[in-house]
Amino acid sequence: MNFDKPRPEFYKAPLDIFQFNGMPYMQLGKSGLWVPRVGLGTWKFGRPESGDEARVDQETGLRIFDRALELGVTFWDTAPRYNNASGNSERVIGAWFKANPDQRRNIVIATKLYGGMDGLTPNHCRLTRGNIKESVYASLERMQIDTIDLLYFHHYDAYTPVDESLSAVEDLVRADLVRYLGVSNFTAEQLHQHRELESAFGSRCRIIAVQNQFDVLRGEHPDYPGVRKLTQEMGAAFIAYSPLAEGFLTDRYLDLSAVSKGDRIYDQGMLTNLATPANHASLRALAELARKWELSLSQLVLAFTLSLPGMGPVIPGASSVAQLESNAKAGSVTFTSSQINEIKAILTPAP
Numbered sequence: 001m002n003f004d005k006p007r008p009e010f011y012k013a014p015l016d017i018f019q020f021n022g023m024p025y026m027q028l029g030k031s032g033l034w035v036p037r038v039g040l041g042t043w044k045f046g047r048p049e050s051g052d053e054a055r056v057d058q059e060t061g062l063r064i065f066d067r068a069l070e071l072g073v074t075f076w077d078t079a080p081r082y083n084n085a086s087g088n089s090e091r092v093i094g095a096w097f098k099a100n101p102d103q104r105r106n107i108v109i110a111t112k113l114y115g116g117m118d119g120l121t122p123n124h125c126r127l128t129r130g131n132i133k134e135s136v137y138a139s140l141e142r143m144q145i146d147t148i149d150l151l152y153f154h155h156y157d158a159y160t161p162v163d164e165s166l167s168a169v170e171d172l173v174r175a176d177l178v179r180y181l182g183v184s185n186f187t188a189e190q191l192h193q194h195r196e197l198e199s200a201f202g203s204r205c206r207i208i209a210v211q212n213q214f215d216v217l218r219g220e221h222p223d224y225p226g227v228r229k230l231t232q233e234m235g236a237a238f239i240a241y242s243p244l245a246e247g248f249l250t251d252r253y254l255d256l257s258a259v260s261k262g263d264r265i266y267d268q269g270m271l272t273n274l275a276t277p278a279n280h281a282s283l284r285a286l287a288e289l290a291r292k293w294e295l296s297l298s299q300l301v302l303a304f305t306l307s308l309p310g311m312g313p314v315i316p317g318a319s320s321v322a323q324l325e326s327n328a329k330a331g332s333v334t335f336t337s338s339q340i341n342e343i344k345a346i347l348t349p350a351p
């Protein structure tokens, strides 16, 4: 071999397997799947002109996806039921893949199933063998892809035997239509039940991620206490949904007199619940720290969420490219232990 021969350009590419496009990646639980520290929630992406009540139309959604790829925000979270069970969040993703077929392998797609979508009988919902398979086939078609990287059970099913659901997932994993399993909106007891049975299926049906509501101000949803701790013990990743409290944990709510119609939490009637005097005092104190450290409030919140033990990637929603860009920056922020203590001192109880 002639070692003096100049090496092809690609040999010079940095072999950094822990980041993509500048975004640090992390292992999802103890699985072999790696994801960016900051992903993207697409709950509000859809086709508002169809009356599906989405807030981000396809044109804006496609622009956000283009920029997300450039920033390494390559973990996209969706569900068939988003926006009035329209499937439109998945369709916007499908439109992007149609325009960018060579990018499929760079994006980690997470979607879900549980509620009724593509039929009206009692067999067209829940975690039955039939519904799991049909729902996955429909999601793949809407997203114009061949496999789902992470499939969540969107909700616990009290009627279908757990081993029936898991065996359906096992078939899908064997056929490479699904790669990994997660669950969402599960209680600790329901997680225990799954854990007891999943070992019968080897790694194919091991829960690698649990997606429940969590934000640093309010902690875990009161209906699902103890799930974060259990998830950590299981070696799965806890993925916080609505990590910005649907927009409240951002600088825009520091001046409540400036809030108006057109803001998501205002339009959904949530502002009064969130903007209690105690929450608002915490918000102002966190914003003060963020300013001191040259961050926005939302960047501080996302980076602090990422620092919590057992926490998987964050998946904030974004309704503009500017919001996405701001959120992506949180992926590279790490705090010293004294900074973490300063943040914790503001939050009661500290998460």
Ligand SMILES: NC(=O)c1ccc[n+]([C@@H]2O[C@H](COP(=O)([O-])OP(=O)(O)OC[C@H]3O[C@@H](n4cnc5c(N)ncnc54)[C@H](OP(=O)(O)O)[C@@H]3O)[C@@H](O)[C@H]2O)c1
Pocket (backbone or CB within 6 Å): 040, 041, 042, 043, 044, 055, 077, 078, 154, 184, 185, 211, 240, 241, 242, 243, 244, 245, 246, 247, 248, 250, 251, 252, 262, 263, 264, 265, 298, 315, 316, 317, 318, 319, 322, 323, 324, 326, 327
């Ligand atoms: N598994 C489940 O049952 C479940 C339930 C809910 C959500 N999720 C997932 O979790 C994802 C994230 O949750 P989420 O969308 O409910 O709430 P979120 O991430 O807490 O907040 C997103 C909202 O915050 C605002 N925002 C985001 N970045 C901002 C920034 N940098 N500056 C100012 N405002 C900003 C935007 O509001 P505006 O639109 O008002 O600008 C955006 O729609 C969802 O998209 C979905 O994928 C899952």
